[in-house]
Amino acid sequence: MNSTGADASGVQGDDHADRVLGESQPVRDYFGPAYGSIAGFGGLLREQGELRGLIGPREVSRLWERHLLNSGAVVPYLPQSGLVVDVGSGAGLPGIIIGMMRPDLRVVLIEPMERRTAWLEEVVAQWNLTNVDVRRGRAEEYHGAFEADAVTSRAVASLAKLARMSLPLLRHRGEMVVLKGRNVAQEIEPARKVLRSFKTSEPEILAGETVAGVEPTTILRLRRG
Protein backbone atom coordinates (compact mmCIF):
# COMPACT_ATOMS: atom_id res chain seq x y z
CA MET A 1 0.00 0.00 0.00
CA ASN A 2 1.24 3.55 -0.63
CA SER A 3 0.19 6.95 0.61
CA THR A 4 -2.36 7.39 -2.20
CA GLY A 5 -4.27 4.39 -0.93
CA ALA A 6 -3.47 2.24 -3.99
CA ASP A 7 -2.12 -1.27 -3.37
CA ALA A 8 0.98 -2.71 -5.07
CA SER A 9 -1.01 -3.69 -8.18
CA GLY A 10 -2.37 -0.15 -8.52
CA VAL A 11 -5.90 -1.34 -7.72
CA GLN A 12 -7.77 1.06 -5.52
CA GLY A 13 -11.00 -0.68 -4.66
CA ASP A 14 -13.75 0.71 -2.44
CA ASP A 15 -12.83 -1.80 0.22
CA HIS A 16 -9.24 -0.64 0.27
CA ALA A 17 -10.22 3.03 0.38
CA ASP A 18 -12.68 2.31 3.19
CA ARG A 19 -10.01 0.52 5.25
CA VAL A 20 -7.61 3.43 4.69
CA LEU A 21 -10.33 5.84 5.84
CA GLY A 22 -10.96 3.69 8.93
CA GLU A 23 -7.31 3.80 9.92
CA SER A 24 -6.88 7.52 9.28
CA GLN A 25 -6.11 10.00 12.06
CA PRO A 26 -9.30 12.08 11.54
CA VAL A 27 -11.41 8.95 12.09
CA ARG A 28 -9.36 7.97 15.18
CA ASP A 29 -9.82 11.50 16.50
CA TYR A 30 -13.54 11.51 15.72
CA PHE A 31 -14.23 8.36 17.71
CA GLY A 32 -11.69 9.20 20.43
CA PRO A 33 -11.49 6.62 23.25
CA ALA A 34 -14.17 4.50 21.52
CA TYR A 35 -12.05 4.07 18.36
CA GLY A 36 -10.53 0.71 19.38
CA SER A 37 -13.86 -0.95 20.13
CA ILE A 38 -15.55 0.56 17.08
CA ALA A 39 -12.71 -0.66 14.84
CA GLY A 40 -13.02 -4.12 16.42
CA PHE A 41 -16.80 -4.14 15.97
CA GLY A 42 -16.36 -3.00 12.34
CA GLY A 43 -13.82 -5.78 11.77
CA LEU A 44 -16.23 -8.41 13.10
CA LEU A 45 -19.03 -7.00 10.97
CA ARG A 46 -16.72 -7.08 7.93
CA GLU A 47 -15.92 -10.76 8.64
CA GLN A 48 -19.37 -12.03 9.59
CA GLY A 49 -21.92 -9.40 8.58
CA GLU A 50 -22.83 -10.74 5.16
CA LEU A 51 -22.68 -14.40 6.19
CA ARG A 52 -25.01 -13.79 9.13
CA GLY A 53 -27.45 -11.69 7.11
CA LEU A 54 -26.71 -8.50 9.01
CA ILE A 55 -25.59 -6.31 6.11
CA GLY A 56 -25.80 -6.59 2.34
CA PRO A 57 -22.78 -7.68 0.26
CA ARG A 58 -22.19 -4.16 -1.07
CA GLU A 59 -22.00 -2.70 2.42
CA VAL A 60 -18.89 -4.61 3.47
CA SER A 61 -16.67 -2.37 1.36
CA ARG A 62 -18.09 0.87 2.73
CA LEU A 63 -18.45 0.09 6.39
CA TRP A 64 -16.64 3.11 7.80
CA GLU A 65 -18.12 5.70 5.51
CA ARG A 66 -21.72 4.50 5.21
CA HIS A 67 -22.22 2.77 8.53
CA LEU A 68 -19.78 3.43 11.38
CA LEU A 69 -19.23 7.15 10.75
CA ASN A 70 -22.81 7.60 9.57
CA SER A 71 -24.00 6.18 12.90
CA GLY A 72 -21.44 8.07 15.00
CA ALA A 73 -22.78 11.34 13.58
CA VAL A 74 -25.86 11.07 15.80
CA VAL A 75 -23.92 11.14 19.07
CA PRO A 76 -23.64 14.95 19.43
CA TYR A 77 -27.46 15.12 19.22
CA LEU A 78 -28.07 12.81 22.16
CA PRO A 79 -28.97 13.93 25.70
CA GLN A 80 -26.36 14.69 28.35
CA SER A 81 -27.44 11.70 30.41
CA GLY A 82 -30.17 9.09 30.83
CA LEU A 83 -31.70 6.39 28.66
CA VAL A 84 -31.51 6.02 24.88
CA VAL A 85 -33.62 3.37 23.14
CA ASP A 86 -32.51 2.36 19.65
CA VAL A 87 -35.38 0.88 17.65
CA GLY A 88 -34.63 -1.74 14.97
CA SER A 89 -30.91 -1.97 15.76
CA GLY A 90 -30.20 -4.72 13.24
CA ALA A 91 -26.43 -5.17 13.12
CA GLY A 92 -26.08 -2.55 15.88
CA LEU A 93 -26.38 0.68 13.92
CA PRO A 94 -26.49 3.15 15.47
CA GLY A 95 -27.16 1.50 18.88
CA ILE A 96 -23.82 -0.27 19.40
CA ILE A 97 -21.89 2.77 18.21
CA ILE A 98 -23.82 4.95 20.68
CA GLY A 99 -23.17 2.46 23.49
CA MET A 100 -19.43 2.46 22.70
CA MET A 101 -19.10 6.24 22.32
CA ARG A 102 -21.30 7.12 25.30
CA PRO A 103 -20.61 4.63 28.12
CA ASP A 104 -22.30 7.17 30.43
CA LEU A 105 -25.70 6.61 28.76
CA ARG A 106 -27.88 3.57 29.31
CA VAL A 107 -28.71 2.16 25.88
CA VAL A 108 -31.47 -0.34 25.08
CA LEU A 109 -31.47 -2.00 21.66
CA ILE A 110 -34.87 -3.26 20.48
CA GLU A 111 -34.75 -5.72 17.59
CA PRO A 112 -37.32 -8.41 16.65
CA MET A 113 -35.11 -10.83 14.68
CA GLU A 114 -33.50 -13.56 16.74
CA ARG A 115 -30.33 -13.93 14.69
CA ARG A 116 -29.80 -10.18 15.01
CA THR A 117 -30.37 -10.12 18.77
CA ALA A 118 -27.96 -13.07 19.07
CA TRP A 119 -25.34 -11.01 17.23
CA LEU A 120 -26.04 -7.95 19.36
CA GLU A 121 -25.70 -10.01 22.57
CA GLU A 122 -22.35 -11.36 21.35
CA VAL A 123 -21.07 -7.85 20.63
CA VAL A 124 -22.25 -6.59 24.02
CA ALA A 125 -20.43 -9.48 25.74
CA GLN A 126 -17.26 -9.23 23.64
CA TRP A 127 -16.77 -5.51 24.32
CA ASN A 128 -18.18 -5.71 27.83
CA LEU A 129 -20.76 -3.01 27.11
CA THR A 130 -22.28 -2.98 30.58
CA ASN A 131 -24.39 0.08 29.66
CA VAL A 132 -26.15 -1.73 26.77
CA ASP A 133 -29.17 -4.08 27.01
CA VAL A 134 -30.65 -6.02 24.12
CA ARG A 135 -34.42 -6.67 24.01
CA ARG A 136 -35.95 -8.95 21.45
CA GLY A 137 -39.29 -7.83 20.03
CA ARG A 138 -41.04 -5.09 18.10
CA ALA A 139 -40.89 -1.56 19.43
CA GLU A 140 -44.68 -1.57 19.83
CA GLU A 141 -44.40 -4.38 22.41
CA TYR A 142 -42.40 -2.04 24.64
CA HIS A 143 -44.78 0.91 24.58
CA GLY A 144 -45.14 2.09 28.15
CA ALA A 145 -42.17 -0.01 29.30
CA PHE A 146 -39.65 2.84 28.95
CA GLU A 147 -39.57 6.55 29.58
CA ALA A 148 -36.57 7.18 27.39
CA ASP A 149 -34.76 10.49 27.14
CA ALA A 150 -34.17 9.79 23.44
CA VAL A 151 -35.21 7.20 20.87
CA THR A 152 -32.95 6.65 17.85
CA SER A 153 -33.41 4.66 14.66
CA ARG A 154 -31.85 4.20 11.25
CA ALA A 155 -33.37 2.65 8.12
CA VAL A 156 -36.37 1.21 9.94
CA ALA A 157 -39.54 2.84 8.52
CA SER A 158 -41.09 6.03 7.15
CA LEU A 159 -41.29 8.94 9.58
CA ALA A 160 -45.04 8.44 10.12
CA LYS A 161 -44.56 4.77 11.06
CA LEU A 162 -41.45 5.51 13.09
CA ALA A 163 -43.26 8.18 15.06
CA ARG A 164 -46.00 5.69 15.95
CA MET A 165 -43.35 3.13 16.98
CA SER A 166 -41.00 5.47 18.80
CA LEU A 167 -42.91 8.32 20.46
CA PRO A 168 -44.66 6.08 23.04
CA LEU A 169 -41.20 4.96 24.25
CA LEU A 170 -40.27 8.52 25.24
CA ARG A 171 -40.78 10.47 28.44
CA HIS A 172 -42.54 13.83 28.24
CA ARG A 173 -40.12 16.16 26.39
CA GLY A 174 -37.93 13.24 25.34
CA GLU A 175 -36.47 13.41 21.83
CA MET A 176 -36.81 11.28 18.75
CA VAL A 177 -33.52 11.41 16.82
CA VAL A 178 -33.72 9.69 13.44
CA LEU A 179 -30.93 9.00 10.96
CA LYS A 180 -32.47 9.47 7.55
CA GLY A 181 -31.65 9.96 3.88
CA ARG A 182 -31.36 13.34 2.21
CA ASN A 183 -35.05 13.38 1.21
CA VAL A 184 -36.38 13.25 4.75
CA ALA A 185 -38.25 16.57 4.34
CA GLN A 186 -40.73 14.72 2.11
CA GLU A 187 -41.66 12.43 4.99
CA ILE A 188 -42.80 15.23 7.27
CA GLU A 189 -46.22 16.04 5.74
CA PRO A 190 -47.46 12.41 5.77
CA ALA A 191 -46.44 12.23 9.44
CA ARG A 192 -48.26 15.43 10.54
CA LYS A 193 -51.28 13.66 11.99
CA VAL A 194 -49.30 11.39 14.29
CA LEU A 195 -46.90 14.18 15.26
CA ARG A 196 -49.91 16.36 16.23
CA SER A 197 -51.40 13.56 18.31
CA PHE A 198 -48.20 13.44 20.39
CA LYS A 199 -47.95 17.25 20.44
CA THR A 200 -44.38 17.11 19.17
CA SER A 201 -42.20 20.08 18.37
CA GLU A 202 -41.67 21.01 14.71
CA PRO A 203 -39.13 18.52 13.27
CA GLU A 204 -35.63 19.92 12.76
CA ILE A 205 -33.40 18.61 9.99
CA LEU A 206 -29.73 18.63 10.94
CA ALA A 207 -26.48 17.79 9.16
CA GLY A 208 -24.43 15.44 11.32
CA GLU A 209 -20.82 16.11 10.32
CA THR A 210 -18.07 13.60 11.04
CA VAL A 211 -14.79 13.86 9.11
CA ALA A 212 -13.85 15.86 6.02
CA GLY A 213 -14.78 14.12 2.78
CA VAL A 214 -17.54 11.99 4.31
CA GLU A 215 -21.12 12.99 3.52
CA PRO A 216 -22.87 14.37 6.61
CA THR A 217 -25.64 12.20 8.05
CA THR A 218 -29.10 13.71 7.74
CA ILE A 219 -30.69 13.70 11.17
CA LEU A 220 -34.29 14.53 11.98
CA ARG A 221 -35.00 15.54 15.55
CA LEU A 222 -38.20 16.41 17.37
CA ARG A 223 -39.42 16.55 20.94
CA ARG A 224 -42.45 14.86 22.43
CA GLY A 225 -44.99 16.96 24.33
Ligand SMILES: C[S@@+](CC[C@H](N)C(=O)[O-])C[C@H]1O[C@@H](n2cnc3c(N)ncnc32)[C@H](O)[C@@H]1O
Ligand atom coordinates in the same frame (compact mmCIF):
# COMPACT_ATOMS: atom_id res chain seq x y z
C1 LIG B 1 -33.11 -2.21 7.39
S1 LIG B 1 -32.82 -2.79 9.00
C2 LIG B 1 -31.82 -1.49 9.67
C3 LIG B 1 -30.99 -1.98 10.81
C4 LIG B 1 -30.05 -0.93 11.42
N1 LIG B 1 -30.80 0.09 12.13
C5 LIG B 1 -29.17 -0.32 10.37
O1 LIG B 1 -29.29 0.88 10.11
O2 LIG B 1 -28.34 -1.04 9.79
C6 LIG B 1 -34.37 -2.55 9.83
C7 LIG B 1 -34.43 -3.25 11.16
O3 LIG B 1 -35.62 -2.88 11.83
C8 LIG B 1 -36.15 -4.01 12.45
N2 LIG B 1 -37.59 -3.76 12.66
C9 LIG B 1 -38.59 -3.87 11.76
N3 LIG B 1 -39.79 -3.59 12.33
C10 LIG B 1 -39.53 -3.29 13.63
C11 LIG B 1 -40.35 -2.93 14.75
N4 LIG B 1 -41.68 -2.83 14.64
N5 LIG B 1 -39.74 -2.72 15.94
C12 LIG B 1 -38.40 -2.84 16.06
N6 LIG B 1 -37.59 -3.17 15.03
C13 LIG B 1 -38.13 -3.40 13.84
C14 LIG B 1 -35.83 -5.14 11.49
O4 LIG B 1 -35.85 -6.42 12.10
C15 LIG B 1 -34.44 -4.75 11.02
O5 LIG B 1 -33.42 -5.32 11.80
